[in-house]
Structures are given as structure tokens and as C-alpha cells.
Amino acid sequence: MSAELVPVSPGVVRLTWSAELQAEGLGPTVEAVRVVIEQGFAAGHERIETLVDPADEAAQRVATFSGLMREGVARRVIEGADRIVYARLADDTPVEEPMGFRRLLNSFLPRKRAISQMLIRADGGGVGDDGGVRVLLCQLTYKKDWDLPGGVVEVSESPRLAVSREVEEELGLSIPAGPLVLTDWLPPWGGWDDAVCLVFDGGVHEESLVDGIVREAREIRSARFCTLEEVHELCADFTARRIVAALRNLSDAPGPAYTESGR
Missing domain, CATH: 3.90.79.10 (Nucleoside Triphosphate Pyrophosphohydrolase)
Incomplete structure (x- = not known):
């Protein structure tokens, strides 16, 4: 059971976590993912992103509760399948602050x-x-x-x-x-x-x-x-x-x- 960061380009890493970890439930998965995110920024990475299957609602909740903001949908990005892009930047306002929490909500709430x-x-x-x-x-x-x-x-x-x-x-x-x-x-x-x-x-x-x-x-x-x-x-x-x-x-x-x- 693990969460890890894989380099994508200079300053950018992609976050993944195992199905076994996600099966442990929302709380344990979010806790593990947050630790890895903190480690990533401490190591000097500027952007941490993850790609989530639109059909995987549990993974979407993990990404959101971990403080990753929804940026949109990348079409046919993995083996011809769409993925929702979530990401966080090193200088984003902390989610614990009101502005950061509102920006997080704003990233995934419906827009018309x-x-x-x-x-x-x-x-x-x-x-x-x-x-x-x-x-x-x-x-x-x-x-x-x-x-x-x-x-x-x-x-x-x-x-x-x-x-x-x-x-x-x-x-x-x-x-x-x-x-x-x-x-x-x-x-x-x-x-x-x-x-x-x-x-x-x-x-x-x-x-x-x-x-x-x-x-x-x-x-x-x-x-x-x-x-x-x-x-x-x-x-x-x-x-x-x-x-x-x-x-x-x-x-x-x-x-x-x-x-x-x-x-």
C-alpha cells in the first residue's frame, strides 16, 4: 500500500497511489497522500499533479480532500481514456486558510x-x-x-x-x-x-x-x-x-x- 511521486518534467511530479491503499478508506488514503505531497514540496518540486479516472469517484474525493485543485479533463491522455487533472503548486494558498479553502471548492463546484x-x-x-x-x-x-x-x-x-x-x-x-x-x-x-x-x-x-x-x-x-x-x-x-x-x-x-x- 503506497503513494508515490513520479517525475514528469523539471519541477513537476505526478502523484499516484495504489488500489490497495484506496481500499483502506478515504481517511487513511488522504493521510498518506498528504504526507507524500508535503514531502514533494519539501524536496523542491513546484507542481504536484494527479490524473484520475472520471468513473472513480473515490479517487476524486481523495484528490480533493488532499488539497489538489481540479484543473479540467485531459481527453484520451492514458491509453485512449480521459482523465481528470488535479494539481497543487508549491505557492498555492494553504487549504487551512479561508482563501485556500474557497479556491479548492471553486475548482470543482459546477459552473454555468x-x-x-x-x-x-x-x-x-x-x-x-x-x-x-x-x-x-x-x-x-x-x-x-x-x-x-x-x-x-x-x-x-x-x-x-x-x-x-x-x-x-x-x-x-x-x-x-x-x-x-x-x-x-x-x-x-x-x-x-x-x-x-x-x-x-x-x-x-x-x-x-x-x-x-x-x-x-x-x-x-x-x-x-x-x-x-x-x-x-x-x-x-x-x-x-x-x-x-x-x-x-x-x-x-x-x-x-x-x-x-x-x-
């Missing part, structure tokens, strides 16, 4: 992608399901369906600031985001993981707003104000439902503030 979009309307259109409203839609270069302007929220970025940044980067328009009008959960689809889409009010503008658009050509083919009939023709069904739900929340009889795939 956030998308911010802006609902920009044309002056003169009513709000509702009667077709009078017109909203700004973008024809994107990387998919056939049209969509609201916006994009993915960057790490540590405010969703409200993100949507204004995306609108300025992709359309050349400086429009501060107004109140949040809808939170829409998107289930996994077409190769994407699930996500949360936040729709912010972009206000009502003159039709001439489109004349000032400067397209980011790599992402935007065109952009124009569209009627609700066109929304249903040009957008994916879940996008059209999202737009209708967001518009309802700007009316005198708002609908739910939270939807799932627009429903």
Missing part, C-alpha cells in the same frame, strides 16, 4: 455559462403579441438563425456590462443596459452545455439607429429591426419564445421573469 442579450426596440412599435413591435436582430456568421445582440459573459465580468460591451464590439453602438427583463435557462443543445441567458432592456430608439451600426464582420452579417412575424421566421423557436417572453415583461401585464427555453 452565462449569456447576456439586449432587447432593443424601434420607436413607434407597441409592446405585445400583435406584431406592432420591432426588435433589433442580428444575422450571425456562425449559425443560420438570427438572434438578439449580445454574447457570452466573460469570467468575473458583470452580465450588465457584458451585454453593453458586446453590443459596442459587434455593432459599434453605445447603449447602456437597462433593467433585466428575463432570465431564460437554455438546456444542452447542439454541442453546447446548458446556459443561463439574461435579457436586458436596451430601450426604444429611432429606426435610424441601424444607420450607425458598424458590424464586426467576423460575427455579424447584418442587423435590422424586425417585426414579431419576422422574429418567428428568422430565429430558432426557443429564441423567438424568449423574445416574446421578454417583451411581455415590458407590457402592462408581464409574464414570468424566469423561463426555460423561452417557456
